[in-house]
Structure formats: structure tokens, C-alpha cells
Amino acid sequence: MKKTIGVLGSGNWGTTLANLIAQRGQSVLLWSRNPSTVQEINHSKTNQKYTPGLKILDSIHATSSMKEVAESCELIFVVVPSKVFREVSQELGTYVSGDQILVSGTKGIENKTFRMMCDILKEETCCKKVGALSGPNIATEIIQGDPSGSVIASHYNEVIERVMGALQQPLFKMYGNKDVKGVEIGGALKNIIAIASGIATGLHLGNNSKAFLISRGIVEISRYGKFFGADPKTFFGLSGIGDLMATCYSEHSRNNTFGRKLASGQTMDDILKASNMVIEGIYTVQAVQALAQKFNIFMPISAGIYRVLYENANLKEVIRDLMSVRVTYESEDFKEDVSHITHMLVNKYPIPEHFL
Amino acid sequence: MTLFEFNKEKKKELVELVSRRIFDSYSLKNEPDLDQTLEEMIYWEKKRSKKYKYWDQYKEQYLQSSLETKKELLKGSIDHYSHQIVGNFNPTIYHLSAKLIPPFLNLLLDALSLKRLWHFRASIVNENIMMTGNLPFIRSLATRGTLVFVPTHLSNLDSILMGTALYYADLPPVMYGAGLNLFKNKIIGFFMNNLGAYKVDRLRIHQLYKDVLKEYAASSIQLGFHNLFFPGGTRSRSGSVEKKLKLGLLGTSLKAYIRNLEESKLTPNIYIIPVNLNAHLTLEAETLIGDFLAATGQSRYIIENDEFSKLGRLYSYFKNLMHLNSKTFVHFGDPLDPFGNKVNSDGKSIDYHGRVIDISRYVKREGVIVHDDDRDQNYTKELAKMLMDVFHCNNRVLSTNLVAFTLYEMIANRYPDFDIYKLLRTYTYHKAIPLKDVYEKLERVRQFLEQLSDQGRIIYAHYLKKLDAQDIVNEALKIFASYHQRRTVYRVGDELWVGDLLLLYYYHNRLVGYNLEDMLKGTL
Numbered sequence: 001m002k003k004t005i006g007v008l009g010s011g012n013w014g015t016t017l018a019n020l021i022a023q024r025g026q027s028v029l030l031w032s033r034n035p036s037t038v039q040e041i042n043h044s045k046t047n048q049k050y051t052p053g054l055k056i057l058d059s060i061h062a063t064s065s066m067k068e069v070a071e072s073c074e075l076i077f078v079v080v081p082s083k084v085f086r087e088v089s090q091e092l093g094t095y096v097s098g099d100q101i102l103v104s105g106t107k108g109i110e111n112k113t114f115r116m117m118c119d120i121l122k123e124e125t126c127c128k129k130v131g132a133l134s135g136p137n138i139a140t141e142i143i144q145g146d147p148s149g150s151v152i153a154s155h156y157n158e159v160i161e162r163v164m165g166a167l168q169q170p171l172f173k174m175y176g177n178k179d180v181k182g183v184e185i186g187g188a189l190k191n192i193i194a195i196a197s198g199i200a201t202g203l204h205l206g207n208n209s210k211a212f213l214i215s216r217g218i219v220e221i222s223r224y225g226k227f228f229g230a231d232p233k234t235f236f237g238l239s240g241i242g243d244l245m246a247t248c249y250s251e252h253s254r255n256n257t258f259g260r261k262l263a264s265g266q267t268m269d270d271i272l273k274a275s276n277m278v279i280e281g282i283y284t285v286q287a288v289q290a291l292a293q294k295f296n297i298f299m300p301i302s303a304g305i306y307r308v309l310y311e312n313a314n315l316k317e318v319i320r321d322l323m324s325v326r327v328t329y330e331s332e333d334f335k336e337d338v339s340h341i342t343h344m345l346v347n348k349y350p351i352p353e354h355f356l
Numbered sequence: 357m358t359l360f361e362f363n364k365e366k367k368k369e370l371v372e373l374v375s376r377r378i379f380d381s382y383s384l385k386n387e388p389d390l391d392q393t394l395e396e397m398i399y400w401e402k403k404r405s406k407k408y409k410y411w412d413q414y415k416e417q418y419l420q421s422s423l424e425t426k427k428e429l430l431k432g433s434i435d436h437y438s439h440q441i442v443g444n445f446n447p448t449i450y451h452l453s454a455k456l457i458p459p460f461l462n463l464l465l466d467a468l469s470l471k472r473l474w475h476f477r478a479s480i481v482n483e484n485i486m487m488t489g490n491l492p493f494i495r496s497l498a499t500r501g502t503l504v505f506v507p508t509h510l511s512n513l514d515s516i517l518m519g520t521a522l523y524y525a526d527l528p529p530v531m532y533g534a535g536l537n538l539f540k541n542k543i544i545g546f547f548m549n550n551l552g553a554y555k556v557d558r559l560r561i562h563q564l565y566k567d568v569l570k571e572y573a574a575s576s577i578q579l580g581f582h583n584l585f586f587p588g589g590t591r592s593r594s595g596s597v598e599k600k601l602k603l604g605l606l607g608t609s610l611k612a613y614i615r616n617l618e619e620s621k622l623t624p625n626i627y628i629i630p631v632n633l634n635a636h637l638t639l640e641a642e643t644l645i646g647d648f649l650a651a652t653g654q655s656r657y658i659i660e661n662d663e664f665s666k667l668g669r670l671y672s673y674f675k676n677l678m679h680l681n682s683k684t685f686v687h688f689g690d691p692l693d694p695f696g697n698k699v700n701s702d703g704k705s706i707d708y709h710g711r712v713i714d715i716s717r718y719v720k721r722e723g724v725i726v727h728d729d730d731r732d733q734n735y736t737k738e739l740a741k742m743l744m745d746v747f748h749c750n751n752r753v754l755s756t757n758l759v760a761f762t763l764y765e766m767i768a769n770r771y772p773d774f775d776i777y778k779l780l781r782t783y784t785y786h787k788a789i790p791l792k793d794v795y796e797k798l799e800r801v802r803q804f805l806e807q808l809s810d811q812g813r814i815i816y817a818h819y820l821k822k823l824d825a826q827d828i829v830n831e832a833l834k835i836f837a838s839y840h841q842r843r844t845v846y847r848v849g850d851e852l853w854v855g856d857l858l859l860l861y862y863y864h865n866r867l868v869g870y871n872l873e874d875m876l877k878g879t880l
Contacts, residue, residue, distance in 0.1 A: 074722070093707065098695075098718040126707040128695065128718065128738055129731070155737070157730040 004029050005166055006073035008088060009105075010037050010062065012050040012277065014079035016139040017105055021166050022057040030062045031069045038062040049276060054143045070095030075103070075162055077133065078121065081278040082108025085117055089124035096125050101159050103131045103152070107187035108280045109287040116184040131159040132180055134187035134239040136246030138253060142172070149173035151239040153183035175238060182234030185225040189288060190244040191255040191281030192302050193217035197248035198259020199308075199315060213301070214241075214248050220299050224288065227297050255281040268309055282309055300325045357580035358498075359529040359552050362445040370579060374571045375438045379431050382564070387423055393564055394418055394426065397433060400562040430564075437568040443531060443554035453547050454523040485517070487525050489688030493701065494629055497691055498528050500703035501625030502580050504609050505530060508598055508632050508747055509586040511639045512538060518584060518631070519551060521686040531576050532584040533569070552581075570608055577612035577626060587743060593648035595638065595865040597747050606743075607736040610694040614719050614727070624716075625703060630689035630743055632750040636835045638862075645862040649776070685754075687815070689746045695735050696742035748869055752815040753805055755823075759832035760863035762798045763789065763845060763854065765873060776861055788851035795825040802828070804872055814870060 003026065007018045010032035018028045032038050041047055041062035045055060063069065069076060070092060080088045085106055096102070102125060104117035115123070121130045131154030142148055152163040152174060160176035168174045177183055193214065200209050221244070222235040234240055247253040254277045261271045268282065289306040292299040304322050307313035382393065398418075402411040418429055497503060507518055515534055522530065534553040539545035554572060557565070577583050589602040609626045616624030638644065690698055693715055697705040705713045718735065719725055766789065771779060802816075802825070809816035820828065829852075836844040843855035844863070854860055 090709070093709065094711065098713055098715060099720050123708050126697070126711070126713040128735060155734045158728060 003027065004072050006031065006069040006076035007079060007105075008066070008069065008076065008092065009079035010034070010041065010047060010050065011079065011081075012139045013105060013137065014077070015041075015047045015051045015054065015056065016137075016142050017077055017079060017133075018060050019054060019057055020142065020169070020172055022059045024166065024169055026059065026166065028060045029069045029072055030060050031066055032062055032064060035064055038064050051139065051143060066091055067095045070100070074099065075101045075166060077103045077105050078117070079105035082106050082110060082117065082280055082283060083278070086110060086120050086124060089120050093125035096127055098126050098128065100127050101129045101131070101156075101162055102127045103133050103154075103159070103163055104184075105133045106280075107134060107184075107191065109188050109284050111283055111287050114287050114291055116181070116188070118180055118184060129156045129159050130154065131156070131163060132184045132187070133163065134183050134243060135175075136238060136242045138246055138250050140252040141250070145171060147171045147173075149175060149238055149242075151175045151177050151183055151237065153177040153180045153239070155180060177234065177237070177239070179231045179234045181228060182225050182230030182232075183239040185228065185230055186221060186235050186237075186240040187243060188280070188284050189221040189224060189302070190217075190240075190247055191279075192285045192288060192305050193221070193244055194247040194253055194255035195259040195262070195279075195281045195285075195305050195309075196301050198253075198256040198261075199263045200259075201256070202260040202263020203315070203319075210248065214244060217248075217301055218244055220301055224292070224297055224299060227295060254279055258282070262308070263315060281305075285309065359445045359450075359531065359581060360447055362531075362552070362581060366579070367442060367444070370572075370575055371438045371442050373575045373579075374441075374568060375431070375435050377575065378434050378438075378564075378568050378571050379427075381567075382430060382434070383427055387426070390423070390426055390430065394430065396562045397564050400560060400565075404557075404559040433564065434568060437560075437565055438572070440557070441554050441569060441572050443552050444550050445529065445531075445552045446550040449547065449550040450523075450529055453551065454520065457520055484683055485521055485524070485686060486683045487521055487686045487688070490690065491525050491527070491688060494627075494688055494691060495527060496701075497627045497699070497703055498582065501623050501627050502577050502612070503528070503530070503582040503627050503629055503691075504577060505582075505584040505629045505631055506587045506606070506743060507584070507630075508751075509588050509591050510595070510633060510635070510644075511591060513639055514586070514591075514633055515548075515553070515584075516544075517633065517684060517686065525686075525688070528582050530582045530584040533573070566604070570604055573605060574608035574611040574615075577609055578615045580623075587740070591640070591644060593644050595641065595645060595862040596868050597751050597866065598744060599869070601740040601743060603733065603736050603740060606740055607732060610732055610735055610739075613694050613715075614725065614732075617716055617719065618725055626694050627691040627699060627703070628694065628739065628743070629691050630746045630750065632685070632687040632689065632747060632752065634685040634687070634752040634754060634866075636754050636756045636832075637839050641859060641862050642840065645858055649780075649858070685752050687750050687752065689750050692739065692742060692746075694739060696739040749813055750815060751866065752817060753809075753820060753867065755820065755828045755832040756835055756863050757866040758798065758801065758805070758820075759794075759829055759836075759845070760860050761867040761872070762794065762801045763852065764857075764860050764864035765801075766793070766797055767854070767857070780857055783854075783857050788848065788853050791829070791847070791850050791852055794829060794852055798825045798828065801872065805867075805870075808870055 005021050005026055006029045007014050007021070008031045010018075010030055015030070018030045022028050030041060032041070037047060037049070041056055041060065045058070047054065047056060066088075076092070076096075078085065078088065078092070085104075085108070092102075102121045104121060106117050109116060110120060116132075118130045118132050121127065131152050133150055133152050135148070135150035137148060137150055149172065150167065152160050152167075153176075154160050154163075155178060164174040164176060196213055196217065197210060200213055218235055218241050221240065222232045225235060226232050247256055250256060254275075258271055258275075258279045258281070262268070272279065285302055285306050288299060288302045291297070292302060300322055304313075304318040308315060308318055382390070385393070398411050398415050402408060405411070414429075418426060421429065494503070505518065505522075507514060515532060515538075518532075519529075522528070529552055531552045531554060533556040534548055536555050536557045539548055539555060556569060573583060573585065585605055587601040587606050588598040589605070592598060609628060613624060613626045616626075693699055693705040695705070695715060695718055697707065697713060697715065700706045700710070700712070705715045707713055719731075767783065768774070768779065771782075774782070805814060805816050806821065808814045823831070833845065833847055837846065840856070840859060842859070844859040845852055845854050845856075847853070
């Protein structure tokens with residue numbers, strides 16, 4: 001009987017997730033490509049690079065053999081950056097069999113193919129029982145022991161039950177959801193809004209601005225999700241607004257921090273060189289921008305962030321443009337476009353010069 | 357096992373197996389649930405047969421019964437349904453009917469020359485039905501497991517077409533479900549009754565009957581009899597490729613596979629063979645599209661008075677199409693397993709990278725077979741998704757569809773805010789479309805389709821590539837003029853006139869689902 005649970009990826013979230021599972025008394029096989037990380041975890045029970053200060057539990061064993069993970073575990077979490085997700089999944093695919101459950105803990109969209117992580121798992125392995133784990137899960141806060149919760153989304157009840165059983169604990173509450181697409185889209189797109197929120201913080205804008213950004217951000221995410229067949233209600237749960245709020249307000253959020261640094265005048269290249277963390281939002285925004293343009297989905301915040309990152313647009317100009325977009329009803333149910341009054345409003349109430 | 361072995365004993369075994377399995381699953385239910393089953397059955401039987409007195413008495417009897425007697429009543433109904441559904445197979449009639457097809461086609465081609473009836477060309481079938489796909493591979497799979505053919509469905513003629521295609525492709529005969537209404541035609545009914553067709557009474561829509569029917573399919577597949585069913589459940593009303601499949605019926609193959617594993621059968625595998633049927637014209641097009649518009653989403657499940665039941669229309673359809681040398685296309689797609697995986701030349705399931713999969717592990721947990729309805733429903737959804745994808749990729753572009761698509765989109769683009777209903781109400785039939793414009797637009801559509809074809813997302817035949825826009829329009833006009841009572845589209849000088857926008861819409865729909873409309877926005 002395979003009771004060991006596998007986690008692929010020993011980064012910030014992968015290591016934290018392994019510890020959460022181990023807290024339930026289950027043994028965990030934690031895979032890392034890096035032999036020195038494997039050695040550090042097994043001998044010093046630490047992972048200083050990604051989870052400084054975290055005491056890794058004894059029931060976690062690190063390995064650099066993916067085959068060992070695949071052959072020992074029936075439940076495997078894949079928590080590697082979206083950029084290498086396909087490559088890792090493909091390797092995993094050579095070892096797994098159809099009875100295993102694979103869960104993505106990565107929030108992102110593959111750039112070239114626009115595939116979500118669960119799609120990649122199904123394309124690269126023979127496993128059909130797949131799921132996505134998402135929610136307001138800032139690793140540092142979980143390590144501190146703050147109460148939190150997460151959503152496991154899968155079409156299969158078995159996946160939901162098994163993952164809940166592996167992670168549910170007093171300070172970590174699990175919820176199930178069948179809307180895999182919605183949960184994955186919410187988790188991926190919130191990183192873009194988090195960058196925008198970081199920029200707002202870096203520009204010392206107040207809470208009104210941030211709340212405005214978050215509210216319109218979730219509407220934008222929801223609009224995008226709805227287009228691709230997700231249930232709009234999903235975006236008002238833990239994996240939608242929950243994750244978005246956490247990441248937009250947290251100082252520990254990588255995407256948010258990235259936005260703050262951007263606002264302070266650093267360039268994207270400089271920030272990335274200085275960081276050992278993956279900023280998923282900078283890749284996700286490329287995919288989202290391409291799809292939004294292709295299918296004509298109105299995504300003003302994402303378009304603005306894309307312009308800042310890849311077209312060297314001026315931050316303040318982007319904010320000005322965002323504030324001048326077409327005026328419409330707040331609710332998506334009101335289809336009427338009121339752009340006929342936009343021109344009048346913008347001219348009557350121009351954005352003050354001192355702000356620009 | 358093939359249908360040639362479906363003798364009296366096997367038939368009895370199948371009926372008993374179906375009855376026992378259904379009764380066993382229903383007798384586990386508690387009394388209120390059992391009552392609900394019987395109440396539902398009585399309601400629908402009464403509605404169907406109009407024998408109010410009989411069913412009222414039946415209900416009275418059941419209400420006063422003990423639980424054991426209720427179970428007996430239930431068993432009686434299950435047995436009745438199983439016996440009513442079961443089909444026959446007569447090898448002599450099978451061979452005879454297959455041999456009758458060429459002279460029949462010959463007769464249609466040359467009606468005045470009856471003396472030539474028996475001097476037919478056997479090749480006439482191949483001249484009129486074009487079969488493509490990896491047939492040797494499918495033949496080889498018939499010995500490695502049980503085949504389940506799942507064709508797209510446009511016409512009542514499809515069962516006959518499939519039967520003929522299987523015979524001439526040297527593939528084994530199959531069991532298939534056919535609506536009870538089809539048995540009403542005495543000649544067709546006779547053949548169906550002896551060629552493996554089992555009867556599906558579509559007026560019985562209560563759960564008990566549906567379960568018996570599904571169990572009949574599952575048990576016959578499990579016993580090793582090759583099967584055929586139309587996964588869309590009914591003929592496509594709109595003319596489009598199937599957009600939704602019946603999961604209950606599709607799931608019977610997985611059920612049979614799991615049972616085969618439990619019984620440790622030597623050849624437990626079930627192979628799903630997607631089949632695309634394409635024809636330039638549909639016999640019942642007028643009735644079907646009318647039904648689609650009359651109640652979109654609530655189409656009548658059973659249509660008894662369509663063109664299929666009118667001999668004159670049947671004759672006209674065959675004769676005109678054959679004189680035009682218009683073929684019917686039967687494309688056998690790559691086989692799939694009940695989980696939607698592809699299958700290699702050894703009959704083993706493979707993943708996207710061609711790695712062999714032990715599919716028995718899909719239904720096991722810690723090495724043991726586990727029954728899980730939710731899991732199986734999801735597996736069947738995966739299969740359905742894959743099938744719909746295959747149906748779209750193996751859809752063949754024909755001149756009638758191509759011309760109808762271009763013309764309809766040209767008209768629809770003039771009224772971007774109109775849906776088909778509004779368009780039908782307001783379309784001015786006396787408005788001509790210059791041929792020059794049609795050629796130009798058709799060329800663009802055709803370029804998009806050729807691109808899609810290169811990507812393997814549709815079949816754009818080589819012969820069509822050789823024709824220019826003018827030839828394609830001419831071919832389509834000739835075919836359109838051959839059968840339908842009202843001319844769908846016709847030529848007057850240098851202009852095209854639409855005679856029946858509804859039919860144009862029907863034939864256009866076969867090319868919907870490829871985002872062609874979006875690609876063409878602004879260009880048409």
C-alpha cells in the first residue's frame with residue numbers, strides 16, 4: 001500500500017506543502033533536481049534558499065530520482081515553475097501509471113500553448129485523475145502557523161477526497177471544487193493583478209486605489225474565465241478573490257514585491273537577477289495578453305501591465321490610460337456600453353497634471 | 357465472438373444476463389425508491405400505450421402488494437423489456453442482403469434496363485460508398501477485443517449505410533440499436549430484425565427501461581459481440597457535427613471492460629471506432645432542420661413521417677445522387693480505448709507520446725479493481741471529448757457544404773445582429789448574389805479550410821483541391837438541384853439565387869465549429 005505522498009519541486013511552496021502534509025503524520029518524498037538541496041533537506045532538515053527558518057519534518061525525505069517518487073506514491077503534487085512544468089511532467093510521464101493522482105500546485109499559463117497546468121499533466125502523462133490546488137497560500141505565513149485554507153479542484157471526487165485527506169488540519173482548511181478551469185484561471189491571473197497592486201503600493205497610492213484595483217481586477221479575471229468556460233462564481237471563492245486579496249496585500253508575495261520594486265524604478269531584468277524566486281505573473285501576462293487580443297476580451301489591467309513589462313511604457317501613463325478606459329456599468333449583466341459619455345467625462349474631468 | 361455465433365442459446369443467455377443484472381441492482385433499493393421506479397414506469401407506459409384501464413388496475417394491484425410482490429412485478433417488467441429489446445441475427449439473410457445491394461443500386465442507376473439487374477457490377481458499391489481509414493488495422497483489432505463503432509448520424513439511412521460499409525470493408529457484423537419506428541416499414545423491419553438490430557422504444561423514457569437498454573448494450577459488448585451505436589443519440593437536427601454525446605450509452609463500453617477484467621478474460625479490451633459519415637445531401641434535411649428550428653434543444657426525439665418513410669423520396673434521393681456520381685463517404689477513424697486513449701498496432705493503449713499504458717490500472721486502487729461511478733463518468737467524459745475532437749478532425753468538406761457555408765455567411769454578414777430566425781423572417785429572396793463575389797469569397801473560405809486540413813483539423817479532399825471555385829460552385833449547384841423539392845440555391849445568368857435559406861443554413865452547419873466565421877469576419 002503506497003501511503004507516501006510525493007511532492008515534485010522543493011521551492012518555496014513545494015517545501016511548505018511537503019511540511020503541511022508531513023504535519024498530518026504522512027511520509028513525504030520531496031523531489032528536487034538539485035543534489036545539494038536534496039542533501040541539505042536530508043541531513044540538515046532545512047532548505048535555506050527557499051524556506052529559511054523552516055524546520056523540515058523528519059517524515060520528509062528528499063530525492064533527486066523522479067522514478068522513485070512515481071513508483072512509491074499514488075498521490076503526487078507537482079509544484080514547479082510554469083516554465084518547466086511541461087518538461088517535468090513529461091519526465092514524470094515515463095514513470096507513472098493510470099491509477100495515480102496528480103495535482104498541480106503551480107499557478108500559471110504555459111506561454112506558447114496557453115495551456116493550464118492540469119491540461120499539461122493530462123497531455124504529458126497517462127494519468128486522468130488530475131487536480132489543481134489553489135488559494136491564498138503565502139508560504140511564509142503558513143510556515144508561521146497562521147490559519148489558512150485552500151481549494152482542491154478536480155472533476156474526480158476521488159481526487160478531491162484524497163487531497164483533502166492529505167492536507168486538512170486544524171490550521172489549514174480544505175475545500176473542494178469541480179470547476180478546475182475557474183480555479184486554475186483565478187490562481188494564474190491574480191499574479192498579474194498582484195504586480196499592479198505592488199506598483200500601486202510602490203507609488204504610495206492609498207487604500208482606495210488598491211481596493212479599486214482589486215475589485216476591477218477580479219471582474220477582469222472573471223470576464224476572462226467566463227469566456228473560457230469557467231463558472232464566474234468560482235472567482236468569488238478562495239481561489240479567486242481570496243487568493244487575489246492575499247497576494248495584493250501581502251509583503252511576502254513575490255509578484256506584489258516585484259511590482260513594488262518596479263515602481264521604485266528598478267528594471268525587470270535587475271529585479272529578476274537579484275531574486276531567486278520565480279515571478280509567475282510576468283509570464284502569465286504574456287499568455288493572457290495574447291489570448292485577450294485574439295478573442296477580443298476586455299482586459300485593461302493586464303494590458304497595462306504587459307505594456308509596462310514588455311513595451312517599456314511609463315507607469316503613470318499606464319495608470320492614466322486605465323482611468324480613461326470606456327465608462328460602463330459596473331455589473332457585467334448590463335451589456336450597454338456607455339462609451340458615448342466617456343469622451344465628455346474625460347474632457348470635463350481631466351486627470352490632474354500633478355499626478356501625471 | 358462474432359454475431360455468427362449469436363444463436364438461440366446465446367440470445368437466451370444475453371436476455372437472462374440483462375434481466376438478472378438489472379433486477380439485482382434494483383432489488384437492492386429500499387421500498388420508497390422501488391415505489392418510485394414503478395410509479396414512473398406506470399406513468400410512462402400509460403402515456404405510451406393509452407391503455408388506461410390496464411395500467412390503472414396494475415397500479416391498484418401494486419399499491420396493495422407486499423415488498424416481495426412488488427419485486428415480482430418489477431421482475432416481470434424487466435423480463436418483458438429484455439425480451440422486447442433483444443435482436444436476431446440470421447447469417448443467410450445477412451449474406452443475402454449484402455449481395456442484394458449491388459443489383460439494387462444498379463437498378464436505381466438504370467431503371468429502364470431491368471434485364472441488366474442481375475448482370476450487375478459488384479464494384480458499384482465501392483463506386484458509390486468511399487471507405488477510408490486504416491481498415492486492416494481495425495480488422496486486426498476485431499480478433500484482439502470487441503469493437504464498438506460510433507458513427508456520426510445524419511439520416512435513417514445511416515444504419516443501412518454502416519451495415520453495407522462494414523460488409524464490404526470485410527469487417528464483422530454488429531449489434532446495433534434501432535428505433536422501433538424503423539421496424540414499422542415491413543421490408544426494412546424484416547432485414548433489421550434479422551441483422552442484429554435490437555429494438556429501442558423511444559417513447560419509453562423512464563429510468564427502468566433506459567437501464568435495461570444500457571445493460572443490453574453493456575452485456576452484449578461484454579459477451580464479445582461487436583456493437584454499433586450512434587453516440588449523438590439521434591440524427592443531427594441542425595446538420596452540424598455532433599456537439600454533445602450521450603454519455604450513458606458511451607459508458608457501456610467501460611462497464612463491459614471492467615467486467616471483463618473482473619472475469620479475467622483473455623481478451624478484455626474494447627475498442628471504440630469513430631466513424632464519420634458524410635454525404636452531399638441528406639435525405640431528411642428538410643424535416644430535420646425544420647424540427648431543429650421549431651424547438652431548438654427540444655427537438656422531437658422521434659419523427660415518424662419524414663422522408664425516410666416515403667418511398668418516392670427515397671427513390672429520388674438514391675437515383676439522382678447516383679446519376680451525379682455523388683459518393684457517400686465513410687471514414688473509419690483511429691481506434692480509441694474506453695478511456696479515450698489511442699491504440700497502437702498491437703492493440704495496446706498509448707499516451708500522447710506513444711508510451712504503452714496498462715489501462716487496467718485506471719480502475720484499480722492499490723492493485724484492486726474498485727467500482728466508482730463518479731470516476732467512470734469522468735472517464736467516459738474524457739472519451740466523449742476525444743470522440744468529438746475526432747469527429748471534427750475527420751469531417752470531410754464537400755462541395756455542397758462549402759458553397760452553403762460561404763453563401764450563408766455572406767448573407768449573415770450583411771445582417772450581423774440577426775439570428776437565423778430573424779434572418780428567415782426578413783430575408784429577401786429576390787435579392788441575387790453576383791457569382792463573381794461568391795467565387796472570390798469561396799476562394800478565401802477554401803484557403804482557410806486547406807490550412808485546417810494541413811493541420812489535420814478537417815479533411816479537405818485532394819480532388820476538391822484540384823477544382824477551382826467555379827467548378828466547386830457548379831458541382832454543388834448540380835447536386836442541390838437533384839433532389840430537394842425546393843431549390844436550395846440556383847443560378848440565373850451571372851448571379852446566384854437562394855431558393856431555400858433554411859436548407860442553405862442546414863448544409864452550412866456542417867462546417868460550423870472551426871472558428872471559420874470568426875476568421876472570415878470582415879473579409880466577407
